[in-house]
Amino acid sequence: MRNIKILLAFVTFGFFIACGGGAPKTETPSETPAAPAEAPADAATYDPTRGEGKFNADNLKLDATLNPTFADAGEKAAGVKCTSCHKLSDERLVGPGWAGVTERRTHYWIMNFITNPDPMIDKDPALQAQLELCLVRMPNQSLAEEEARNILEFMRKNDGVK
């Protein structure tokens, strides 16, 4: 009987092959959404120090001192887009408090995360651990690059940079 089963499988297989694979063909455009500016790295090549996105140690350098103009603009932007969920202390609201964030993370990791959250939440082990605590994925707030840079400066001010 075993032979028969094999034979049956063979016959069925032959039937599909003969009819051109059997898979439905459509003439529908199979376009995928436009690729992001930088090809996403897979989990194996993910760099948890840098994160994923436009920024790295070379293209984003900070002064040792605070830029107060940036920080003030950042405080305003954060008021619209961030502080509903983040406190300035170390207390967690929806997301973690901001106190000390610029010491825990590289500045380019922060810039990448706030401008490109979704791919990083999918890959970054620390962010996945954070998600288990908060259970809300940090939304993409469509921050312009300048806005993000200002918010980073405000975070630095919050962490005592003068």
Add this chain to the structure above:
Amino acid sequence: MKTKQIITFMFLSGILMFAISCRPKNAGTTVMGDSSVKAFVAPGQFDEYYNFVSGGFSGQMSVYGLPSGRLFRVIPVFSVDPEKGWGYSEETKPMLNTSHGFVPWDDLHHVELSQTAGEINGKWVFGNANNTPRLARIDLKTFKTAEIIELPNSAGNHSSPFGTENSEYIVAGTRFSVPADYSDGDVPIDTYKKNFKGHISFVSVDKESGEMDIAFQLKTPGVNFDLARCGRDKSHGWFFFSCYNTEQANTLLEVNASQKDKDFIMAVNWKKAEEYLKAGKGVKQKVKYAHNVWDEATHTGTSTIKNEVTVLDVSVLKDICYMIPCPKSPHGCDVDPTGEYIVGSGKLAAIIPVFSFDKLQKAIANKAYDGEYEGIPIVKYEEALYGEVKKPGLGPLHTEFDGKGFAYTSFFVSSEIVKWNIKDLTVVDRVPTFYSVGHLSIPGGNTRKPSPKYLVAYNKITKDRYLPTGPELAQSAQLFDISGEKMQMILDYPTIGEPHYAQSAPADLIRNNGQLKIYPIAENKHPRAAKGESESKVVREGNKVHVYMTAIRSHFAPDNIEGVKLGDEVYFHVTNLEQDWDVPHGFGVKGANNAELLIMPGETTTLKWVPDRVGITPIYCTDFCSALHQEMQGYVRVSPAGSNVPLTFHVGKTAATSTTPPAK
């Protein structure tokens, strides 16, 4: 059975299966065949066309994908939609204002995609209100009703919203002739012939903003205008309107409007009308109509009542209108892609007459007339006729074109679609529909360049097609592949409301037109927006309590409010602080005599609530937004009138205080 026999059996049946399944396709396999494959769009893949379908008596417009038949969205247009807060939020109420006040419902029959040089441009889609005559313009970047204009002197805006080749005008012909708004309407109904008049509005459309304006109206004899089509290419500058009830009956039209062998297709030289208008031949008439415009920056509609319209009387101003006799009570009046052939579909006729634009011009030049109809020359039938399609079927209604020399006409009574050759007027194919087809739609089928791959039939009757659902059954669409010689049905699916006409546009044309994904919060100009939680507050203005509320995954701010009293009107101005695509928040209030809000990212929308009892009223987010959506809620405390509970509000531990002093 022995093993050997079984093996032989398997072999034979295998070969048989192979033979059957690979048999070449023919007309006999029209429904079975490969139909499901042709309509199949794999999960995650996009359809080839956007399909905009009139919702009929639902008053809305639905958006489907072709060829899958998947329903993407129902756009609220003329009817309130509690699901989306349309007509319920303070911002959307003005959009449904009319000279009669707020009208919560209408009957949307036809759609028209905007065009440039006779091709769809992907900017706007128009819809008509058949009951309280209006035109709507829907913005295809937002899929939202951006504008509604009311049509004075009209009653039953059926012959609408058909447009010219560059959307210079969208027309609106009245189905019910009535005494004009600017005349005394208190007349005996049986004075129809004397007092009832038709009016056709030519509504101009601004090329950039799309804003509509009634450029002029044509005052015509009192008849029923049914459908219309613009001339195109060589016949650009002309418009053709089917007319019935040229008997001018005012009762039992079923019989009394079906007396004559021929009614008319009215040919309108609108370039000539423009000349008369420019020469000041129009008469400014006192009327009243609403013009409602949506502002994307303030997220608010504004309604303006207008009081004047310019009317051109076509029985006095010669050379604008000509009557072409057309058998019998014509419905469809369709112009082929070359602009030469005008197809009349007399719904009680046994033939389809095809008129020639060139012959019509010649007949007008030679004054080949057969008398006048209330001052309008009647062109001799034979002098305008190209030819007749003989014995096509019963009850021809509407015709679309494939641009390859074929016309497709729907037959209501005989429930079929008939494909015929425009040049030699012979029938080349026919297929049944299930049942009683009304309009047909081919993507671009009313343009210079149809895309002849699909045809959709919109059916009035579906009994026995689907699982029964009590006395009321869905109406349906049936999708045909028309890429070959023979039409092949590949999908049959129910629709919302009653689908009359529909149009389709290539998916990429609309998908890549700059689709709006979010409202950037920085550009939000709503006067009561709270841009950030720090701006959330509660302000008392007399008995009106304004709550400037924010929503973000997953809390409202404020979410605890006290100091509201009986007799107050509470306005929740909710700003969605999200800036990511596809993250709306909803907002519901227990016991509100109102609908919910559905607030898009970056948008501000207002719900009015008049508390009717003392106690605690919960509020909550109605649109599942995150894992903590069920936690997205709050409370409002309502105290008796005259109570001294101060107005306070807060979210979390940070208690804020009122910006107005507490009540004494």
